[in-house]
Amino acid sequence: MLEVSGITQIFGGVTALDSVSFAISAGDITGVIGPNGAGKTTLFNIITGIYRQTAGTVHLEGKNVTGLPPEKLARLAMVRTFQNIELFGGMTVLENVMVGMHTKSSAGLLACAFKMPWSISEERRIREGAMKWLEFTGIVDLADHVAGSLPFGKGRLLEIARALAVEPRIILMDEPAAGLNSQETVGLAQLIKQIRDTGITVVLVEHDMELVMDICDRIIVLNLGTKLAEGTPREIQESSAVIAAYLGDDD
Amino acid sequence: MEKLIRSGSNTMKRDLLLFIGFSVLIMVAPQLFAGGYLMNVLVFVGINTMLAIALNLLLGYAGQISLGHAGFFGLGAYISGILTTTFSLNPWLAMPIAALAVGCLAGVIGFPILKLKGHYLAMASLGLGIIMYIVFNETVELTGGPSGLSGIPNMKLAGVSFDSDVKNYYLIWGFTLAVMLFSINLANSRVGRALRAVHDSEVAAQVLGVNARLLKVQIFALSAIISSLAGSLYAHTMTFISPASFGFNFSIELLTMVVIGGLGSIYGSFLGAALLTLLPEILRGANDYDIIIYGGLLVLMVMYMPGGLVRGIPDLFKKIFKPKGGADHA
Amino acid sequence: MQFDQILQYTLSGLSTGAIYALIGIGFSIIYNATGIINFAQGEFVMLGGLLTLSCLELLALPLWAAVPCAIAVSTVVGILFERLAIRPLKQPTPINLVIITIGGSILIRGLAMLVWGKDTHAIPAFSGDVPISVGGATILPQHLWILAITLVTICINKIYFYHTISGKAMRACSYNRRAAGLVGIDVRRMVLFSFIISSAMGAVAGIIVAPLTMTAYDVGVMLGLKGFCAAIIGGMSSGLSTVIGGLLLGVLESLGAGLISSGYKDAIAFIILLLILFIRPQGLFGKADSERV
Numbered sequence: 001m002l003e004v005s006g007i008t009q010i011f012g013g014v015t016a017l018d019s020v021s022f023a024i025s026a027g028d029i030t031g032v033i034g035p036n037g038a039g040k041t042t043l044f045n046i047i048t049g050i051y052r053q054t055a056g057t058v059h060l061e062g063k064n065v066t067g068l069p070p071e072k073l074a075r076l077a078m079v080r081t082f083q084n085i086e087l088f089g090g091m092t093v094l095e096n097v098m099v100g101m102h103t104k105s106s107a108g109l110l111a112c113a114f115k116m117p118w119s120i121s122e123e124r125r126i127r128e129g130a131m132k133w134l135e136f137t138g139i140v141d142l143a144d145h146v147a148g149s150l151p152f153g154k155g156r157l158l159e160i161a162r163a164l165a166v167e168p169r170i171i172l173m174d175e176p177a178a179g180l181n182s183q184e185t186v187g188l189a190q191l192i193k194q195i196r197d198t199g200i201t202v203v204l205v206e207h208d209m210e211l212v213m214d215i216c217d218r219i220i221v222l223n224l225g226t227k228l229a230e231g232t233p234r235e236i237q238e239s240s241a242v243i244a245a246y247l248g249d250d251d
Numbered sequence: 252m253e254k255l256i257r258s259g260s261n262t263m264k265r266d267l268l269l270f271i272g273f274s275v276l277i278m279v280a281p282q283l284f285a286g287g288y289l290m291n292v293l294v295f296v297g298i299n300t301m302l303a304i305a306l307n308l309l310l311g312y313a314g315q316i317s318l319g320h321a322g323f324f325g326l327g328a329y330i331s332g333i334l335t336t337t338f339s340l341n342p343w344l345a346m347p348i349a350a351l352a353v354g355c356l357a358g359v360i361g362f363p364i365l366k367l368k369g370h371y372l373a374m375a376s377l378g379l380g381i382i383m384y385i386v387f388n389e390t391v392e393l394t395g396g397p398s399g400l401s402g403i404p405n406m407k408l409a410g411v412s413f414d415s416d417v418k419n420y421y422l423i424w425g426f427t428l429a430v431m432l433f434s435i436n437l438a439n440s441r442v443g444r445a446l447r448a449v450h451d452s453e454v455a456a457q458v459l460g461v462n463a464r465l466l467k468v469q470i471f472a473l474s475a476i477i478s479s480l481a482g483s484l485y486a487h488t489m490t491f492i493s494p495a496s497f498g499f500n501f502s503i504e505l506l507t508m509v510v511i512g513g514l515g516s517i518y519g520s521f522l523g524a525a526l527l528t529l530l531p532e533i534l535r536g537a538n539d540y541d542i543i544i545y546g547g548l549l550v551l552m553v554m555y556m557p558g559g560l561v562r563g564i565p566d567l568f569k570k571i572f573k574p575k576g577g578a579d580h581a
Numbered sequence: 582m583q584f585d586q587i588l589q590y591t592l593s594g595l596s597t598g599a600i601y602a603l604i605g606i607g608f609s610i611i612y613n614a615t616g617i618i619n620f621a622q623g624e625f626v627m628l629g630g631l632l633t634l635s636c637l638e639l640l641a642l643p644l645w646a647a648v649p650c651a652i653a654v655s656t657v658v659g660i661l662f663e664r665l666a667i668r669p670l671k672q673p674t675p676i677n678l679v680i681i682t683i684g685g686s687i688l689i690r691g692l693a694m695l696v697w698g699k700d701t702h703a704i705p706a707f708s709g710d711v712p713i714s715v716g717g718a719t720i721l722p723q724h725l726w727i728l729a730i731t732l733v734t735i736c737i738n739k740i741y742f743y744h745t746i747s748g749k750a751m752r753a754c755s756y757n758r759r760a761a762g763l764v765g766i767d768v769r770r771m772v773l774f775s776f777i778i779s780s781a782m783g784a785v786a787g788i789i790v791a792p793l794t795m796t797a798y799d800v801g802v803m804l805g806l807k808g809f810c811a812a813i814i815g816g817m818s819s820g821l822s823t824v825i826g827g828l829l830l831g832v833l834e835s836l837g838a839g840l841i842s843s844g845y846k847d848a849i850a851f852i853i854l855l856l857i858l859f860i861r862p863q864g865l866f867g868k869a870d871s872e873r874v
Binding site: 310314316363364367369370371373374375378382385389499503506510540542544547550557 | 612617618620666669670671672675676677678679680681683684685686687688689690691692694695802806809810813842844845847848851852854855858859862
């Protein structure tokens with residue numbers, strides 16, 4: 001599904017990632033864990049086209065997508081969420097998700113402005129599709145609220161609904177449980193499993209070990225910019241290298 | 252869920268009714284204000300509304316500032332003016348040619364200029380506007396230089412020449428209403444949502460598949476085209492143009508209109524344009540001091556009413572009437 | 582013959598360039614401390630010149646007293662500007678800041694028009710108008726004053742930034758405002774300081790250039806923009822790069838006006854501005870930070 005090889009990132013002389021390689025198979029929930037500063041978010045930013053790496057390649061479903069901008073990756077069915085939810089705060093919840101349908105619709109600037117018949121029916125389709133995803137994440141009753149006024153937990157669900165509206169085959173989530181209370185985290189775990197059950201491959205960076213061990217099929221451990229270990233949750237829990245890396249960390 | 256989808260089409264109906272009501276008001280206005288002088292001012296309200304909407308699409312929706320829009324306005328006016336005088340072209344032909352040329356220019360400049368953000372974009376667009384202003388002044392053989400270009404023909408349609416204030420009023424407002432409807436439709440569409448998304452979080456919009464850079468350039472070009480149309484109409488109603496109308500100060504005046512009316516609101520642009528066009532007329536005699544009023548208004552609006560008049564006035568009413576009104580009437 | 586001309590243009594370009602450099606450094610100091618491009622920067626230049634005029638004519642002060650007076654009053658305006666327009670802003674987004682500094686600049690300009698009228702005013706040169714000849718070209722004593730005062734101002738600036746506690750704190754703010762705040766630097770005070778220094782430097786520039794070019798309520802617009810251009814060439818540095826940027830701009834403008842066309846003189850600065858922003862937004866001498874796409 002997703003294959004990264006030899007990813008290296010150097011920020012002004014500091015090596016943030018050093019030749020990281022791994023492959024993620026379709027249909028899995030894969031967790032990327034590691035102490036603070038291990039390079040997890042940087043790795044996500046590279047895979048999703050927000051940073052350009054110093055070296056290394058990214059393949060998506062066998063296709064070389066190295067250096068493609070995020071909007072192209074969305075069209076190749078890869079989408080991500082952010083650690084500090086990046087909502088469109090001035091728009092309603094429904095409109096947020098409707099933006100997610102951008103790649104699944106095509107009316108151009110002039111068609112929209114002149115209200116061509118096909119753009120009107122497309123608009124209706126977008127609205128219905130967006131509602132479907134709000135229902136999936138269970139926030140349909142908030143559809144008319146302004147996104148900027150949502151509590152954090154609901155905002156997180158909205159961000160996921162919006163990402164799903166892209167109809168991705170792979171979704172990358174950057175610390176989805178950060179800022180959630182324990183009850184919300186349980187709900188999130190359920191939702192992530194549901195997402196996987198619809199056939200979408202899930203990759204997440206996460207600090208909440210309980211969540212990771214609970215839902216992940218495979219785990220990749222990063223430490224100081226290199227891949228430390230990779231395996232099933234059980235293998236990782238028993239790996240002495242991982243334990244050593246975490247003991248030095250207060251997290 | 253059904254209810255919400257229907258509520259979507261209800262909003263559309265409400266928007267349409269509002270627009271029709273507004274249009275009717277505009278169309279009967281000449282009957283109410285028969286005085287010739289006021290008609291002339293209302294013609295300018297129309298042109299300025301068009302320009303404010305153009306800038307608002309860029310600033311209020313896409314979140315990209317431009318301090319050089321007077322330049323595009325002037326370019327439209329000059330291309331129309333020169334084509335119809337020196338080359339004796341029909342104004343109806345000159346206008347789209349000007350719009351196309353300005354649109355192309357904006358499209359080409361848009362790519363490098365919209366890579367810049369915030370303050371840098373403001374300065375670059377300002378520089379662009381000033382360069383255009385200097386060109387209007389210095390290409391004397393073409394533009395007549397500082398002393399201006401005169402003898403620009405009025406528009407004609409089916410034998411009627413638009414040569415009086417009332418006729419021009421209908422001509423200009425016909426175009427302005429069309430631009431308004433166009434912009435309202437755009438704002439509530441897939442493209443409009445993508446624009447607002449880019450405004451709120453560019454990176455999130457990109458991740459969802461919005462080609463932010465291309466979209467920004469498109470809207471920049473569209474905004475320039477509308478400005479150019481306004482310029483052509485201005486040239487053909489005034490029949491005389493000079494660089495002084497297209498300088499840095501006018502770019503700032505446009506910015507003031509948009510901010511005062513309300514960023515991201517089409518009717519707000521009308522309010523801002525109307526207020527700033529009528530204000531100097533109301534304050535006649537204090538003519539030189541309007542610059543101070545603009546400055547003061549800008550500062551006060553940003554500090555105390557950042558949503559503009561469109562949102563600020565209803566809020567104000569709520570604040571004033573809520574404590575009492577709540578007890579008495581509710 | 583040809584060489585004399587070029588020398589002449591270069592020499593007069595250098596003194597205008599020094600003015601641009603001073604204004605540009607003013608821009609950079611505020612930008613580095615706050616991330617704001619202060620569109621009102623040019624108005625302090627205007628105030629410097631016109632206030633000196635008032636001190637000389639209305640108060641009949643001698644020049645040596647009029648100049649500090651004018652600088653002091655301009656600085657007070659700078660402080661008021663920061664206190665009344667920048668600090669109370671509830672949503673300091675870049676667009677709001679652009680609009681409010683533009684609004685402020687219009688307001689200051691408008692008030693200046695009320696006080697001094699629309700006329701252009703002349704200020705006597707600091708030490709006479711007898712031209713000095715330099716290798717075939719001639720310069721005015723005022724040119725030398727400009728270069729000398731610019732040099733002194735920049736040196737004072739340097740000493741402040743590198744050898745005083747508050748100057749060092751200000752530099753810390755420019756590297757990382759949050760970190761500076763965490764180590765106990767009063768960032769808001771540093772913002773105020775940056776406005777004080779910038780307005781004072783702007784006023785100095787306005788005072789020393791006024792005898793050469795005359796002054797009026799609206800000179801700040803163009804001078805401010807040219808100063809910004811100098812700062813952009815210098816990569817928004819508050820040091821040598823911006824000085825070189827200003828001098829470069831001054832000389833290019835002067836050569837362009839003399840050898841090509843004087844009508845397009847002002848366009849030169851803006852074309853340079855656009856080119857630099859498009860091609861090397863980090864400035865002519867800066868290093869590219871290329872990691873972020």
